[in-house]
Amino acid sequence: MFDRNGNDNSTYNRDNIAEIAKVSETVAGFIQKEYDRQKNNVELIASENYCSEAVLAACGSCLSWKYAEGYPGKPVTRHSGNKGRYYGGTHYVDELEEYCCDKWREVFHTDYHVNVQPHSGSQANFSAYAAVLEPGDTILTMNLDNGGHLTHGSAVNFSGKYYDVHFYDVDDNGFINMEDVEKKAKELQPKLILAGASAYSRIIDFARFAEIAKSVDAYFMVDMAHIAGLVAAGVHPSPFGYADIITTTTHKTLRGPRGGMIFCREELAKKFDSAVFPFAQGGPLEHIIAGKAVCAEEALRPEFKAYGEQVVKNCAAFADEFLKLGYHIVTGGTDNHVFLIDLSEEPFSGKDLQVACDEAGITLNKNCVPNEKRSPFQTSGVRVGTAPMTTRGFVEEDFREVAHRIDDVVKKLRAEKEAEKDA
Numbered sequence: 001m002f003d004r005n006g007n008d009n010s011t012y013n014r015d016n017i018a019e020i021a022k023v024s025e026t027v028a029g030f031i032q033k034e035y036d037r038q039k040n041n042v043e044l045i046a047s048e049n050y051c052s053e054a055v056l057a058a059c060g061s062c063l064s065w066k067y068a069e070g071y072p073g074k075p076v077t078r079h080s081g082n083k084g085r086y087y088g089g090t091h092y093v094d095e096l097e098e099y100c101c102d103k104w105r106e107v108f109h110t111d112y113h114v115n116v117q118p119h120s121g122s123q124a125n126f127s128a129y130a131a132v133l134e135p136g137d138t139i140l141t142m143n144l145d146n147g148g149h150l151t152h153g154s155a156v157n158f159s160g161k162y163y164d165v166h167f168y169d170v171d172d173n174g175f176i177n178m179e180d181v182e183k184k185a186k187e188l189q190p191k192l193i194l195a196g197a198s199a200y201s202r203i204i205d206f207a208r209f210a211e212i213a214k215s216v217d218a219y220f221m222v223d224m225a226h227i228a229g230l231v232a233a234g235v236h237p238s239p240f241g242y243a244d245i246i247t248t249t250t251h252k253t254l255r256g257p258r259g260g261m262i263f264c265r266e267e268l269a270k271k272f273d274s275a276v277f278p279f280a281q282g283g284p285l286e287h288i289i290a291g292k293a294v295c296a297e298e299a300l301r302p303e304f305k306a307y308g309e310q311v312v313k314n315c316a317a318f319a320d321e322f323l324k325l326g327y328h329i330v331t332g333g334t335d336n337h338v339f340l341i342d343l344s345e346e347p348f349s350g351k352d353l354q355v356a357c358d359e360a361g362i363t364l365n366k367n368c369v370p371n372e373k374r375s376p377f378q379t380s381g382v383r384v385g386t387a388p389m390t391t392r393g394f395v396e397e398d399f400r401e402v403a404h405r406i407d408d409v410v411k412k413l414r415a416e417k418e419a420e421k422d423a
């Protein structure tokens, strides 16, 4: 994959592009341009990463066309319930899928049931809700503006439409307000309480959440999509043992293929398996499941622990440099791989900075901040993460330098806005 200077020490992508060009120069051309962009840019999108050639090769393997609706086990008969497959020839993908599940239990030191079939994080959440909730049931979550995900009850998502969604607040500094979680849980008696986020830079108190959920007899679900790699590396507290249900993606800090997974307490296994198939999905993507299995093996290696440690160290240095430069960071710092720069007081928006950084070869994304005043299309923040560039070998000093490059972009934007005002 790409190193820190944008060199690719593998021919994997180039070979693939050459193969595609034999059929379509046009498609190969699009991929070539994206490949060059990725190689040459500083990638700060907190939800992205680079996976290994081994993961890519598994995802591009002959498993791609194998149908295997159902779950590992004997072919389905009238009496086998939801165990088993609806197709023949599944012997080897059965072994693969079971191996994949075992490896993930090993990664997270858990005996929870695992389902590796969800096609994405959103699909995993869809199935998780469907397993334990009826439409109209009450859920308590964190909203998008404060760092939650679309699938955590946003009005434009199925979750906001099908469930009675209530949000707990963050305090004035952007930290999850646990008193508010407790108060709302007591008031609303939700069926499910959800913790986990897409843009939250602090450790979440899983023990406290679990205690509150227990006190109101609610399911406690953790969506660890962003932090799963840090949990696997042992640099973030684990939700296992606390949560009844844990969903994740495999392509963020875990560095695997694009996909989702669900873990749940053993007694919920049947409900969860049927909520994935046949309720939400048809045939599983066995090639992606192979990629997930390779990803799990990578996550079990000592190098992955070192990687997770470096991601967190890099993020702390990156945030520290912004603070030194006088920026405001939501919650004042970070415990994980991500943080939000608050631009509420700036004459330009998060979108303006995203566009200007793009031009400067730095990829990041606009993001809402708590108490957002601008529209979601403009926003008053940008989100940055250290997972992808750490994969490429960046260390603390590199991130401090990137902070200065972004500061230069900001200075230009401020000057442009001043000039517009004077004009």
Ligand SMILES: *Cc1c(COP(=O)(O)O)cnc(C)c1O
Binding pocket: 047, 119, 120, 121, 122, 123, 125, 148, 149, 151, 196, 197, 198, 223, 224, 225, 226, 249, 259, 260
């Ligand atoms: C990224 C993310 C998801 C969804 O993942 P997709 O694979 O994009 O559907 C779900 N929950 C959280 C918290 C996320 O950050």
